[in-house]
Amino acid sequence: MSAGDDVAVVGVGIHVFGRHDGVTGLEMGAIAARRALADAGITWQDVDFAAGGSDAAGNADTSVSILGLTGVPFINVKNGCATGGSALTTAHAMLVSGAADLALVVGFDKHPRGAFNPLPEDWGIGSWYGETGLMLTTQFFALKIRRYMEEHGITESTLAKVAAKAFANGARNENAWRRTPLSEQEILSSRMVNHPLTQYMFCSPGEGAVALVLARSRRIRELARVPVYLRSVAFRTRRFGSFEVFSPSIPIESAPSATTEAAAAAFEEAGIGPGDVDVAQIQDTESGAEVMHLAETGLCEHGEQESLIQSGGTELHGRLPINTDGGCLACGEPIGASGLRQVHEVVLQMRGDAGERQVAKHCRVGFTQVYGAPGVSACTVLTV
Amino acid sequence: MTKTRQFRLIDPELIGGTEQVPRLIGSVCAGCGTVTFPRQRSCPRCTSEDVQPRELAIRGELWSWTIQCFAPKAPPYLPGGVEEFEPYGVGYVELPGEVRVEARLTESDPERLRIGMSMELTLIPVPGASDTLTFAFRPVEEDE
Numbered sequence: 350m351s352a353g354d355d356v357a358v359v360g361v362g363i364h365v366f367g368r369h370d371g372v373t374g375l376e377m378g379a380i381a382a383r384r385a386l387a388d389a390g391i392t393w394q395d396v397d398f399a400a401g402g403s404d405a406a407g408n409a410d411t412s413v414s415i416l417g418l419t420g421v422p423f424i425n426v427k428n429g430c431a432t433g434g435s436a437l438t439t440a441h442a443m444l445v446s447g448a449a450d451l452a453l454v455v456g457f458d459k460h461p462r463g464a465f466n467p468l469p470e471d472w473g474i475g476s477w478y479g480e481t482g483l484m485l486t487t488q489f490f491a492l493k494i495r496r497y498m499e500e501h502g503i504t505e506s507t508l509a510k511v512a513a514k515a516f517a518n519g520a521r522n523e524n525a526w527r528r529t530p531l532s533e534q535e536i537l538s539s540r541m542v543n544h545p546l547t548q549y550m551f552c553s554p555g556e557g558a559v560a561l562v563l564a565r566s567r568r569i570r571e572l573a574r575v576p577v578y579l580r581s582v583a584f585r586t587r588r589f590g591s592f593e594v595f596s597p598s599i600p601i602e603s604a605p606s607a608t609t610e611a612a613a614a615a616f617e618e619a620g621i622g623p624g625d626v627d628v629a630q631i632q633d634t635e636s637g638a639e640v641m642h643l644a645e646t647g648l649c650e651h652g653e654q655e656s657l658i659q660s661g662g663t664e665l666h667g668r669l670p671i672n673t674d675g676g677c678l679a680c681g682e683p684i685g686a687s688g689l690r691q692v693h694e695v696v697l698q699m700r701g702d703a704g705e706r707q708v709a710k711h712c713r714v715g716f717t718q719v720y721g722a723p724g725v726s727a728c729t730v731l732t733v
Numbered sequence: 734m735t736k737t738r739q740f741r742l743i744d745p746e747l748i749g750g751t752e753q754v755p756r757l758i759g760s761v762c763a764g765c766g767t768v769t770f771p772r773q774r775s776c777p778r779c780t781s782e783d784v785q786p787r788e789l790a791i792r793g794e795l796w797s798w799t800i801q802c803f804a805p806k807a808p809p810y811l812p813g814g815v816e817e818f819e820p821y822g823v824g825y826v827e828l829p830g831e832v833r834v835e836a837r838l839t840e841s842d843p844e845r846l847r848i849g850m851s852m853e854l855t856l857i858p859v860p861g862a863s864d865t866l867t868f869a870f871r872p873v874e875e876d877e
């Protein structure tokens with residue numbers, strides 16, 4: 350990428366995650382957007398491209414009625430867990446192509462309480478699947494990590510340590526939902542949901558919003574005190590042979606996951622290797638997902654997670670801090686906002702603005718990875 | 734499947750054979766040999782539409798497992814209410830050379846399940862609908 354094509358995050362904004370009765374998802378999105386604009390030191394009128402979305406809280410472009418009717422081109426994105434990543438991909442492409450100079454990306458959501466409640470028919474499966482008792486996302490996560498633990502020597506203690514780290518980091522994040530630290534033992538002895546995963550190893554659907562302002566070339570230096578360059582965004586869907594949720598059968602021949610391919614593409618486009626990453630936010634829908642994604646992204650080898658996590662390597666003061674804002678486990682999962690929350694956190698860490706949870710090491714390379722059903726993943730590489 | 738006195742099958746497209754020796758009905762691609770379950774009209778690997786039904790192997794190895802510890806909210810699962818709920822096993826069973834099939838397990842004690850153990854196809858009543866049968870896998874002894 351030539352210098353003229355540089356794209357950077359020059360403003361970030363967030364609406365606290367959790368549950369917020371009486372506030373719509375759209376309003377949270379507008380609040381996050383205003384904060385991102387203020388952080389960049391620009392107004393909504395300066396923005397010449399916008400993209401955003403939610404899974405269950407309405408069309409992002411209607412937020413123009415709150416932010417102001419400026420005529421800006423605004424693309425709505427609805428792409429499940431990859432909603433934020435897809436919006437970011439779109440804005441990045443518009444800036445790199447020179448079609449826009451200043452872009453706003455926004456993601457927000459608001460979900461009903463309790464577990465997501467999918468219907469087999471909506472997923473192309475017969476009603477027998479639900480009647481037999483197989484239509485549960487938690488089963489899939491458990492089946493996937495059980496096999497992984499067997500193949501790569503991961504222990505239940507390591508699953509608990511992932512969650513304990515998330516809650517410890519969440520306690521230091523004023524925008525997290527769950528801010529009470531829990532011990533490894535409390536997590537292991539909480540209610541069993543699906544062996545080997547207990548209650549506190551799962552995230553919950555939640556509410557929240559995140560917005561980012563992106564700028565290209567000459568506008569970057571004008572606006573940002575510490576520009577955080579978005580070196581690449583890569584987005585992939587599954588191939589034949591990847592093991593995904595709601596699969597009545599899976600082939601014996603396995604394939605690289607959407608995450609593996611998206612991460613490899615993001616690193617290649619950035620010209621940076623996974624070994625150079627200083628801080629990363631990766632999808633932790635449950636503890637096992639963080640363990641598996643660490644290796645699928647290339648941040649460590651398969652099986653290396655056991656020693657990396659047991660030795661504290663992924664904690665704030667470790668050699669590879671992961672999910673420093675508490676991740677989905679402590680922040681909850683508003684689907685449309687999660688992917689952008691990851692970028693928001695990496696930007697704060699790389700600017701040195703993460704306050705109580707600022708990592709010990711100096712961060713020059715950041716990485717994010719979002720993953721969702723049924724096999725989509727978006728990854729970014731950021732540098733200062 | 735031959736008619737039985739009091740049972741109906743959850744979905745006759747899924748299960749063939751006899752009540753004593755049920756068989757799962759999958760499909761096999763004439764082009765690349767990929768096996769799927771349930772039966773599909775086209776091949777997910779090579780996209781060929783030359784796909785034929787196939788009765789799958791009845792024995793295989795447990796590839797992964799979990800115990801479902803809470804009552805599913807929906808679709809209608811326990812008309813009598815969650816008080817009736819009993820935890821149950823779920824797993825993928827690898828049918829050699831064919832495919833890994835997701836199924837209920839007859840065993841729900843985590844101490845008695847291990848990856849690699851031998852499993853065999855069987856039929857069990859659907860929870861909350863005792864006149865309807867669905868498929869499941871049961872552990873088999875090595876000499877059985």
Ligand SMILES: [Zn+2]
Binds near residue numbers: 762767776779780
């Ligand atoms: Zn084929």
